[in-house]
Amino acid sequence: MKRAVFRNRWLPYLLVLPQVVVTLVFFFWPAFGSLRLSLYRSSPFGDRLIFAGLDNFTRLLGSADYLQSVVNSFVFAFAVTFGGLAVSLGLAVLANQKIRGLALYRTALLWPYGIAPAVAGIIWLFVFHPAYGVLPFVLSLVTSVRFNWLLEGWVAMLLIVTAAVWKQLGYNIAFFLAGLQAIPGSVLEAAQVDGADPVRRFWRVVFPLLSPVTFFLFVLNVVFAFFETFGLVHAVTQGGPGRATEILVYKAYNDGFVNQQLGTSAAQSVILMVVVTGLTMLQFRYAEKRVTY
């Protein structure tokens, strides 16, 4: 880097100042607030504030409800990421074929991404709901099968996983398609000449060449599943039945804003902050080096 670009010593600092101010005001300040609050027990209106040390954290880690929500989060993130990537890769490969009406299919596949998570949830709610859902209604016409996901935890989980996967589909497909089209035809032809069948060509040639895209999408989907699905859970299950779909972000919201336990909730957001930082570091430091470019 040549420092001579800026004649004035202070100009570069001035130019980054807006970004620094935005980060300080909208990230560091609230983050510091959470950190501080996580060490206290506070009455809802803030008229009572008792220093609690690490009490909020130790109680969280000893609470069965919290551990359950950790498990829920991982199950959910795993299902959304792997399910979502598998389905979108499959669809992207199909959309990469030379068939008639291709533009139409591709557009249709990208559609769901334009939908907010909460709205995606509501759409699937209209499909699944025991009282006004389409699926239970159709099922009741043809079979005597009745399922009430309001009581079956795994059905509720399946419902929000489906909605999240569907919502992310367009985004994943767009990247996979771009990745697929960047693979030179000559490489595939060479493999074909060597006698590799389509399945072998896919796993030995296409899939490794796609790995940067896959890794990028993997991180993005994990982050999405962990942190951006609040609206979905809020609109569909509110964490129920029991606590079967109470993921970490939802529990932090519920304890803080509904149950007015600000200290516990702040402790949860501090833990979440650590998780995000960890994921980001994982992305930048470790895994990127292992991906074939």
Added chain:
Amino acid sequence: MAQATRVLISLLVVGLLAALPATAAAKTEVLWWHGNTGAVGDRIAEIAKKFNDSQADYEVKPIYKGSYPETLAALIAAYRSKTQPHMALIFEVGTQTMLASGAIVPVFQLMKEQGVSIEGADFIAPVKSYYSKDGQLYSMPFASSTAILYYNKDAFRKAGLDPNKAPATFDEIEAASKKIIAAKASECAFSHAWPSWTMVEQMHAWHDQPFADQDNGFKGFATQLRVNGEFGVKVWDTLARWQKAGLYTYGGRTNKAEPMFTNGQCAIHVTSSAFMGAVTRDAKFEWGSGRLPRLAGYGQGNSIIGGTTLWIMKGHKPAEYKAIAQFLKFLGDDEQQAWWHEVTGYLPISQSAVKKLEATGWFKKNPNYFTAFDQISSGKTTANSQGLRLGPYQGVRDALEAELEEVLAGKKTAKQGLDDAVKKSNELLKEFAALYK
């Protein structure tokens, strides 16, 4: 560069203009936050407009702030950043939180200071007791409801049941449900909304059973839930048994189950009396209403109040408190109370409003609108049925509903579920009490 500067300057000017206070407004403005959409939200806007049109000095502005818990959360956030509204409609769950907050002006104090009296101040006992401390009114009763039973008369006829008789006991519900399912009169028989409110809170109060220690939190901060006794277990056991037998369908938390009644899916439903407006509008069948079901062998208490009351916030100008007092006076007029009851189905909350309604023959013409009032004025207000006053009330509700779901899914027995809910709730209650020691 010159152009950029010009753009910047004009932006600044626009910004400054927008930030100028509206000095021209001579009326005293009062902000009123609430958590109601749909029919009730419209009526809130209407009653504010009626007040604004009735005089020239004050302007009440109702603002929707999300669901009930969201409205409370918004109010707390606003108060902590000193941007609170003048008044907020807060659901009964938040009563203890508001009482303990130190952020409110008690209604009795406001009215005394302003020298204004409320015409319909003779509130019916269950309403008055719920929102009073040491015999003094702390929040202005407004949208009060209680839980009652609704039933589908068409389905009753189809099942060979008497359509003019609402099932009055758990045994009668069970017998009727069996007939309804056997005759395929409806897809499901019994259901309810607000699981904790209808099946735990109301049931305990209605049968004169304690919900929590310290007289349900009225004598001091409650730290022990009492719902895992023999009575509470019996209610949940019954529900679990019905659910296995296909007589009962669980429809989710809050009021999510209510459409199951209006769309004809479930023939018997327990929920808020304020659901009546929606039933009147949406149900495409003949329906009736009755009192909460009784379990034989337990005492008679009373059903308790749900819904919202108006809390007055600290930190505003004297002129604004004058406006608020006038608005509360307006809300308390018999005429407004009677109107509010007729258009929403919420309880008529003062004796004088009830007399006014009786004089016009309203209850005779609309017997279903009498059910809730009849139930709550015939019950006995005891230490167990004057209401519930719990700091972390929503957390307690949350624990109870999560456990009920586990019980109905067959993962726990009724006793286990209630024990676990009590354990979790006691931690919350103790934590809240410790804050105010």
